[in-house]
Every structure is written in structure tokens, then in C-alpha cells.
Amino acid sequence: MNRSFLNQSKHFQTSSTYSGLDLCLCEIGFNKLLHNEAIQLEVEKAVMKMLPSLHEKPAGVEGLRVFLILNELLYAIQRLRHGSLWEGPQTGRGFHGVEISMKVAAAVQSLSTEHLQITANWWTLSMMEDKSRHVNVWRTALSEVLGIEAFPHSSSKDILQILQNMYNVNKGKMKIPETAFCLEFSPIFIEQEVIRWRLHSKSMAVDNPPLLLCSFAFVMDFKSKQLVFQCNSDLTVQEVQPEWMLYQFQGLAPPPPSYFELNLRRSFLVEDSFRQLAEAPPTDIKKDLVVFFDGDTKITNVYKKDFFHHLFPRIKEEKPEMFRTNDSETLVWFSIKEPERIKADVYLFGLLCGLALHNDCIFPVPFPLVLFKKLLGVKPTLLDMMEFCPEVGKSLQYIMNYEDDDLEDQYIFFEITWDDTVIDLDPENPGKPVTSQNKKQFVDAYVNYVFNQSVESVFQEFERGFFQLCDRDLLRMFEPQELQRLMVGQDDYDWEKLKQNTQYDLPLLENGGQLFRFDSHLQNPTMQMFWKVFDALTEDQKKDFLWFVTGSRKAPILGMGQIQMTARLKIITSGSPDEQFPESLTCHNILDLPSYSSEDIMRDRLIQALEAERTFSSEEERWSV
Template sequence: MWRPAFNFTNTGWSGVHMGSEHQRSAGFGVGQSQRHVPNTPEVSIRDPPGSDHCRGRPQLRSVPFWSCVRLGQEHSRATGTRGHNRHAPAPVDCLNLKKSVLISCGGGHTSVLTKGGVVFTFGSGRYGQLGHNSLRDELRPRVVGQLWGSKVTQIACGRHHTLAFVGPSNKIYSFGCGEQGQLGNGVKIDQSVPLPVQLPDQIDDQKIEHIFAGGNHSFALCTLGQESEKRSNNLWSSVGKVTQQAIDEEIIDKWISECDSKSWKKGQKEITKMFSSASCLNGSFLDKSCDKHYQTSPKQSGLDFSLVQGAFRKLSKKAKVLTEVEAVVHHTLLPSLYEEPIGVEGLRVYLVLPELLRVLHKQHRRTDLTEAVAAAILRLHPDKLQVLGDCWSSLKRSVMTKHIGVWKKALSVILRSEHILRTRDPGIKHLLQVLGHLHRANQKSVETQTVPDSTFCMEEVHFNPIFLEEDVKLWRLWSKQDVDQTPAIFCRYPFLMNLQSKINVFNINAALTKNPPNNRQRTGMWPFDMFPVAAPAPFFELRLRRASLIEDTFHQLSVAYHSTFKRSIVVYFDEDATLTAVYKRDYFLHLFDKLLVPESGMFMYNDTNTLAWFPAMPRVEEKRYFLFGVLCGMALYNNNMVHLPFPMAFFKKLVNIKPSLEDLREFSPIEAGSLQYILDYPDDDVENMDMTFSVMWGDVVVELDPKETGKLVTSANKKEFVDTYVNYIFNQSVEVVFEEFRKGFFKVCDMDVVEFFQPEELRGVMVGKENFDWETLKQVRTMFCYYMTEAQSQIYPKPIVYI
């Protein structure tokens, strides 16, 4: 039975207790030390930890634990196998997204309460303390069915018993070991299901505020008088609970408004305490709308970025406050960050800090902290870095753009202001690597959130050819390796380069391939032969008759060694031995004009005969598509624009980007419009269209789903139908012939260099545009030549800029 135990004089509180008297010294858990969970928001400890295990509740969705595991206190997915101890916190994944608000630990079991009033228990069930009507241990969290729908508001675990308080009905339920009377049921027996506690009659008109469970006893705190709620809050804030102060605009307002030295010293202490704690930052700026902070996952960070941005914007209003924050983060927070933070919540700090870096950049401060944060990100365990990448992928486009801007800005500042030797140090490499991770994360984003690749481009940074030549050589040298000793290599991050830099890299790589460094000859006269000079590069010669241009070209290409395709091309016409670049330009111009007319039989054309595409049923031998690829590669490799009337899908496929419905719209607007109409058609009416998964292409009807002939298009599968339709036209129907073309093209051009270009850039480089800004072209040409020595100008092809 429960009986009155004490009365707080003049406080309006009374207490009832049950169980062993000699255990009362356990109190309410005051003085129990808080265990630190690295990087996670500070935990709220409801009552003392269990005898062999401890558990913390971040203000979010996951539950970390660490313990000696004997009876399955921790759920098996986190601990591996039963009987293995854990010495560091790990998440209980089964409780993710359950909105856990309270956790209590017993001697060998754990109880978790969700915001909705549902109770989960797991661990030792020897005395029935799990409430599942059995004495079986549970290795995974399991709902206490008897309490379902009761709207439990508090829980407490003793050594081998559990209490649950249902606030609306003012009832306490108990279950588990009762040999000391701690269940309050009037007898000293165990019970394995929750049953109401028999409370004293004299507290019928009092409200139970809090329950506590000791080793072998239980307490309930009741209220007297009219101010129960106020007293409850005051006591509960100081008994059995440790709260973590979060950074918000209110405390920042206090920091930036403090003037006297005494107030500033206090502010400095608060800044140090809060900004040196990863758990504090992880628990700040939470998005509490619709309980989003309880839904934390790699796709939902739980952060409100408007709060983050507003807070750091205010911090920047007072220079000394911002300087103090910068110093604490740099020298205290970053060195303390754990390489394997617990859960997604432990990674929030890496999403918050870029906002600090952004305000620092706006004030033109040094980039030291940015480089240090980049290094901290890269110290994360690969698995955690992958999760952080997933978080980046889920960011809104506006937030992602700002994050990219932070790292890009720091890199740009260094490149424009520091000595060129600085560009190879680890700090630069770290910035490049973080941008690389962001770029990969962006590519995994859903289409509506993907940031354009142009966002990554540093248009304002112009790499001179001398630097790029060195970078290309390093890139080729370290192509198979990426170790700590690998220097910063910009060619590994082509998305940062502007178009002119990419063209220069392509030309430099081609020149090095045509005339490798070991291709040297000696003068033969000592001592001058101590200094070898470049030997003339070998050429790929074509001797052609104008009257049979296509036949001669295909014949000579078909009998040539593939290894010779990478040489500089030289063209002779009709026995004319004159060596002139005019013949080469004339050759490509006329050859592609002849190849791309309908009479050649190599391609199909759209309704207006303005764009060509590869045929589903070719009328010429497949080898011709291979040789056509070689010719396209040679034209690009030798800086010759050619006539290629293909849709953007052609250039997308060359750089491994999947064509889309928009690409079909370019090639066949009517057909694409019909598909768009299906997507936009009301779901209820799609079935009435009586369409099947088929396509008429190349005068042949093709089933798009061979496994189900006549499959109908419905509202549920219309997106699948459109995607399959587009895929058939641009991929499946031309798989053989386009693959032959690709093989030929990349026999000449290096694939990894071609993939530097975006599809629209590649089209501009290969085909060009009609509108040229000749003044800009002259300036770029002059700048390029300025950086080249006379010897280099003989080796490298003259750059061509496409505006």
C-alpha cells in the first residue's frame, strides 16, 4: 500500500511512498552525474541510471545508450549479440522517429515514453518489470500493450519494477518485482502486467505531479493548494532533470547589448560554454513546427535554417562577440569533435557552422576557420561522412547554395590572394575535398532540389596555362592514388573551373599525349646534347581524293592502328603535298556536311529534318558508327568545330548524363508534348485514354514492357511509362550503334577529360555558336599567349574559345 510519507511545510507539497524503508536514502536522484554523449544534444536524465547501464535522451528522435549488457537492457541491433558490453553510446535504431520524450533505467531494464503517451520497455523481464504479461527478456523495444491508449505522461524505473503515471486520470500503474511492497498493491508479490496502485484515500482530492522509483521503493509527489502547476514546474526544473541551454536570439541579444566589463566577462563565459559544446550546437535552432525535430533522419536534419541564419546574422553585429565565437569554435570546439558522432543529430554541428563561416566571409576575415572546419568534416568516419552527405542532399536549394558558396568563397579568396605555391597545401586540398563531397551530394538530390552545376563554378578565378600544365601533370601522375601525401589537384574537381580553363586543360592534356615528356631527341653535339629538345610530334596522315571523300576516309581509318588516332592530323588532297591547316579545316567541314545529310543513310531525322539521331534499325554496317566516333573525336582533339545537328541528349550521353523528357522535346516537340499531356492529365481520367506501354519508333511498334504485353497506362504508372518511353528512344533503341560511336570517340579523346564539360559546354566546344564576341576572343588569346614560352607555343595547339 502507498502511505503518506512527508509534508513540505508551507510549500503546498505532500508525498506518498511505498517499499523498503532502508532504501529511502536514494532520494530523487539529485547528485547523479550526467554522462556525456559525444556531439549529441545534451540529455535529460529523468532518474538515476540503471545499475549497469545508462541512457540519455537527446531532444529529438533517437536514444543513445552505453552499458554492461547482461540481460538485454539494450536492444540487439545496436549491441550486436546479447552478453556483449558497450563502452560508448550507440543509438537504439528501433526508436527512431517514435518521438521519445522520456527515458528511465532500471537495474536490468529500460522504459521509454513517447510524446503520444506510448510506453516501450526492453531488457530483463525476470520479475515482470517489462509489463508484457511474461517473464521473458526483450532484446528490442516493445510496446506495453496494457497501457495502450492510456496517455501515459510519466514513467520511472526501480531496480526491478516500473511505474507509469496516467495524467488525465491521475492514476499510477506499477508492475515488476513487489517483494518489498514497492508496487503499492497491498501484497508483496510480483506482477507482470500494469495494474493501478492503491493510493491513500486522503489524497483523492490532490493532484499527483511526479513519480519516482528507487531501488526497491516508489514515491509520488502530490500538490496541495491552488498554485500546483507553478510549484510543479519549479520543483521539476531542479529535481531529477538536467537541461541543456540552447543558443537562441534572446541570449545573443544579451551578448551584443552588454557594455560594461563585468557583463562582458559573463558573456564570454557563456560563449565559451555554449560554442565549445557540440551537443549545445546540435540541440539549438531546432525546427519544432509539426514536431519536425522528432523526425530527424538523413533526409530531415531537424534544423530550422532561418533560425540559424538569423542567429549568426545578429552575432555579426558586434565584432568582439563574433571574434570570441570564432576563437572558441576554432580552438576548443573543433578539436573536441568526435569522429563517430551518435546518430544524425550528432552531425548537425557540421550543418550549423557554415552559417558562422558565411558571416565571417562577409566581414572579409581570414579563411583559417573555414579550412579548420573542412579538416574536421574530413576527419569523420567514412560512414558518418556518408550520412552527412545524405543530409546535404536533403537541404533546400537555397540552403545548399549558401553552403556551396561558403567553401567556394574561401577557396576563391586564397587563390586570388595567396602565393601560387599555397595552392598545393593541405588546407586547399581540404576545401576541394569538401566541395567534392557537396557536389556528389547535390547529384543525389531530388530533381526539384538539385542546385545547377554552374553554382559550383568559380567564374572569377582564371587559371593561367602554366599552372594548369603543372596541374594536369600531377593529375596524370596521381590518377590511381589518393593518399594523405597527394597534393591538391584541381583537375579532380572540374566543376569548379570555368569553360576557358576546361578548354585549356583539354588542350594541354592532348598536347602532352601527342608529345609526351620522354619524347625527346638530342642535338648530337656535346655539350649541347646535355639539353634534349622536343622531337617533332608524329602525325596521323590522311591522303584523300575530294571526289571520294567519305570512302577514302573510312578506308584509311579502318586500316590504321588505333594508337595513331591520338596524333595530330594532317590532310593531303589529290596528290597535293602542301602541308597546310586550311586543308584540315576544309576536310572536317566538307566531310561532316556529307555524313550528316539524309542520303548518307547513317541517321534518322526529326519531322522538320533539323536534328539527327541514331537509328533503331541501321542501314549501314555498325563499324561505320565506330569510325564516325573516331572522326568526331579527331575533330575535337584537333580543335576543329564540325557540323553535328544532334539534340542535347547526344552530348549528355557522352558525359554520362541521363537524357530527359526535355531532350525529347528538343528533338520531337509534338511527341514530348503528348507525353507531358499524359503526366498532366487528371489521375481519374488516365485509364480512359486506353493507352498501352508501347511506342511507334522507326516504323515499328515496340512493347516497352516485354514481360507484360498490352500493359495499360494508369494514373499509378504514367510516370513510369513516360520515363520508359524516353529511355527507349535515347538509350535502349540505339544501344548497339551508339556504343560503337562511343568506343570510336573515346579511342581519340580521354573520357575523364571530356567529362570535365557539361553537355551544353561540350556542344559549344564541338559545334560552336553563331554569335562570337571577337574582342573577348582576342583578349583571351592574348592572355594565353602571354603565359606561354616560345617552346610551349610550338608544342601546344592554339586555344580556341567558344563564346
């Protein structure tokens, strides 16, 4: 097999960086060969017979070609199996095909580190479409193995390790998207995996240890990771209510759950929430959160949304000593002026961030990505300075790009001013100039001071609060951008998706003594008028509309497809519809629209609603005036 599908003009150049194979010939050849079902069976039998003979130490690099060829063979088998009725993984044929994938994976993983590196080099230097195809082969194989109960989950470790090796060397200009490695896992699998992980993390014996959460989280897509996090939070809520679990174990109807209650006054939001958090027992804050405002004891998610939506602007206003704002006033970072004074408040702020995540709430805190990198143990870089302080970042980049040897003549020193404080980055060498030889040291020291050294004690308090509710080890499955998205939502607004997902609750109308209902919103003049007006709104006005209907200006963490708005015609019992304003029920994402007589009137009333001062939502409805 090693002598098959060779590039006739170049195969003599085979080396640790070139396989000598023509992968296009592989694909064409296997597609023709395997098109006949009987021939495919014989090929599969031959491969199964050959695999045990593959030596762990092939003779020369040419002996490794077979593993690339087997990739192409698996791809062809999977395509044929997935394109016909007899190929399902639970059938005998499908079962056999999955077994081949497992055997090939085991053979690959039996290679020495040196030979694995050579195959990795070949893969890294191959064409983009070849790389994507090979990743898809093993991603499909993993999905099939996990879908067959006869195979223990440990059987997929060789496949996962192959994907891990590809993931690790997927760099440079020819890098394929990291999402190419991801699978969406079922809620049942996720729950079982989280339970195994929780037992494993408590050093309890587990027959099947967690498969993905310890070593291979990179194969989970964001939706699966979010589901893992929420499942773990739900299990934590149950764990801190032992009486609830006892009733469930005995098959009895459980008592009403207990909650972590925040009883707040709208006018004293920060004072009340900080005080009650500081006084709360550690186990209580792990329960489901409910928020009550001004003595209203209704349990509603609307109040939780409002709480986290309004909280940070209030904190920034009432406790300005906690944060410093960047020059454009779009992002904040921890202040370095009075660390001892703000430590207690920063701890509670970290607790609030963890509380939002634990309760699946968006908390729109305007921190740069570096906050989430630090929470995950990722080192800050110059790119983080570029985000938070673009002018400083550009200056540092200029220094890094400066190629002449006279940088010392620019009179730049290891002394900076940050947060109105003069800092010597090398106190043992006062007045040290920046030169071509030490410019990287200067830039690294600058970035390290801003994001690490200057806020070390304060950030430790933030972390201490944050990880009261969020498991540090579990969070490592996220990339920094994913953790940021989980907390603050996202800015990817697909307004067409909102329109497509909208449902309509239109009343019966009378015409000539007959009752009828519009067949669709497209026949309803008010709904037609609304979407014309909506499409003409500015981007900020559309975000205000999102807040008006859902209680959040941010898109949901899983995208706009998560929003299902219901548009209704508002029933007017007295007066003219043109005198009325739109209303919304944020707890159900319901929009009530009067039947306006013209687009101009609708536009005027809607914009007035969106421009009105944002106050806390009513549980019953949000009025625009």
C-alpha cells in the same frame, strides 16, 4: 558563441531544419568587430584556440550553430584581408587567415554524417544571398590554399569536401547557379594536375595525387576543363613520339614532329577520309592532324577547319542509311533499319568525332544533347524526347500529366512506330494498354527504346571509335552541355564583342604632300560604313560572315571574345573599288575591304560574298566570287 546572434523571436524553434540564427546580425557584428586590425588579430587567436575544443558530437542541434557563425566570421575576415595591402595570402597575416580557413574546414569535416546533414539542411533552407556568400567563403579559401606553396594540395581536401556537400544539396527552387562553385585555374596548375592524373591513372606512385580530376571537377569552370582536355591531348601527342621526348630530355633541339596526315580529294571527302582512318595505325591517329587537299602539301589549320565544316553534310548525303532526321530536319539520330550494315561506318564516324576534339577543332554535328549524355553515362529522359521529337515528347508529357482514371479508354497501347518500324515495348504482353497505373512505365520504355535499346549495338561502335582518342574517365569532368559545346561550338553570338575585339590595319595616306594615318577606325569612312552595313545584316547573314572570316559558323567554345578579327583596306591597283569584292584570310581572321563609294554598294558586294556557294577555303585567301 552558440548563444550569439540568435533570432530573438524564433531561436527556441531550433531544429534539424532551422538554426535559430539571424545571419544578418552575424554579418553586421563581425564587420564592426573586425574593422580594427588589432581586434581582428585577437579574434583570430581566440578562434584558433577554440577550434580544437569543438566536439565531434555536439550536444544537441544548438551546438552546431557555431559552424554557421564561423562561416560568417571567415567571410568578414576575407573581405577585410582582400581590401587592404597587408592581407595578401603569401604574407604572414594572410598566411594565418588561410590557416584559420583550413582549421575550420577540418572541424566541419570531423562532424558525424548525421550532424553534417543537419548543417546541410540549414544551408539548403537559407536565403539565396546567404547560400551564395557561404559558397564564396569556401571558394575563396580554396583559391588561397592552392595559391600558397607551403601548403600541400592535400590540405585543401576538407575545403573541397565542404564545397562538394553544398554542391550535392544545391537543388530545388532556391538553387544557386552551379557556376557559383567554379574557379578558373592557372595553366601551370592545370598542367601539373593533368600530369599527376596521367601517372595516377597508370597506377604509378605519385607524391601528390591529382586533386580535382578524380573527385572534385565541379569546381573547375568550363575554360579550365577545356584547358585540361587540351593539355591531356598535347601530352598524348608527345607520348606517341618517343624520339621527340628523348631529344627534349637530352636538352637537344627536337626533330620536326610527325603528323597524322589525311590526303584528301575535295570531291571524295567522305570516301578518302573513311578509308584512310580505317587503315591508320592506332598510334598514328593520336598525333597532330594535318589535312592536305588535292596534293597541296601546305600545313595549315584552315584545311582542318574546312574538313570538319564540310564533312558531316557530305556524310549525311553519301551515307543516308547511317542516320534518321527528326521531323523539323534540324537534328539527327542513329538509324535502326540496318545496324549491321552501318556499324563499320558508325565506328569511323565516332573516331572522327574524337579526332576533332583531340585536335581542338569544332565539328558541327547536329545531334541532340542525349548523345553527349550517353557518352557521359547519363540516363536519357523525356526532356531528350522533347528536344528530338517535340510532337512525340508532348504526347508522352500529356500521358504523364493525365490525372483521370480512364486513361485506358484512350486506347493507347505499348506499341509504337519508330523509324518506320512497329515495335512492341512489352513483347511478353502483346496488346498491353496504357493505364494510369503503368503510364510512367510506358513513357520510360518509349524513351529507353528510342535512345538506348534500338541503337545499342550501333552506339557501342560509335563509343568504341570516339574513346580511341578521348579518355572516358577524363571526359566525366564535363557536364553533357559542356561536352556538346566542346565539340560543336556554341550558338551564343555576341556581335558587339566581335566589334570590340576587332583590330584595324589602316594604311598611310597622303594629303597635301603630308603622310598621315587615321587615329582610329572611327575616322575611317570605309570602316564606319562597314559596321553600319554589318549591324543591318540578318542573324543568318552575320553567321555567314563569321564563316567567311574565320572558317566556322559557330561561335568559339570560349565565346566570341576568342575571335580577334583584323580589318584592312584592300589596295586596288587597277579598276574601281566598287567593282571589287571583300576578301578574307581565314587562317588569320583578316578581312580586306575595298573603299566603296556608298553603303548600298558595300552592302550589295558583301551580301554577294556571303551568299556565294560555300566552297573549300584557299590557304592564301577566300574570294567572294
